Amino acid sequence: MQLISLYQTGSTAQNFEQCVEDDNGSGYASGIINFTTRNGDALKVIQAYKGTNNYAGEFDEFMSTLKSYAEDESGSTEGLDGYCDAWKTAANNTDFWNSQGYVVYNDYEQPTFTYINQIGIKYSVTRAALYDTAIVDGLGSSSSSLGG
Numbered sequence: 001m002q003l004i005s006l007y008q009t010g011s012t013a014q015n016f017e018q019c020v021e022d023d024n025g026s027g028y029a030s031g032i033i034n035f036t037t038r039n040g041d042a043l044k045v046i047q048a049y050k051g052t053n054n055y056a057g058e059f060d061e062f063m064s065t066l067k068s069y070a071e072d073e074s075g076s077t078e079g080l081d082g083y084c085d086a087w088k089t090a091a092n093n094t095d096f097w098n099s100q101g102y103v104v105y106n107d108y109e110q111p112t113f114t115y116i117n118q119i120g121i122k123y124s125v126t127r128a129a130l131y132d133t134a135i136v137d138g139l140g141s142s143s144s145s146l147g148g
Contacts, residue, residue: 019088027080028080028087034135045103046062048102052095115146116130
């Protein structure tokens with residue numbers, strides 16, 4: 001995970017609290033792998049966190065906007081004033097850290113390494129680069145994603 005953190009944020013530290021408005025049209029990018037409001041993985045983290053006993057309602061005011069932006073793949077940040085503050089507040093909670101890890105494992109790590117094993121990649125550096133590609137560009141059949 002430190003290598004992915006280095007690829008994503010320029011630091012080997014797992015930066016659970018980082019949140020910035022992305023300049024490539026992805027809305028806000030936040031957390032350990034730059035979960036975005038555009039593709040819905042930030043929403044998945046928040047939904048996982050909401051299912052814990054320690055959720056404090058930090059994101060309640062943003063839920064309908066986040067769902068709409070994820071459905072439409074919108075990179076807008078309109079209606080999300082205070083989102084990064086909420087993310088940073090939630091990052092003080094280990095349940096929020098675990099929620100980020102849950103989404104990384106289920107949506108990226110597990111399917112990526114299943115695919116990598118299927119195509120027979122053995123070299124560690126290549127495996128790490130493909131894992132980062134899946135995080136940045138997604139998994140799937142489009143020409144810009146891993147597997148496409």
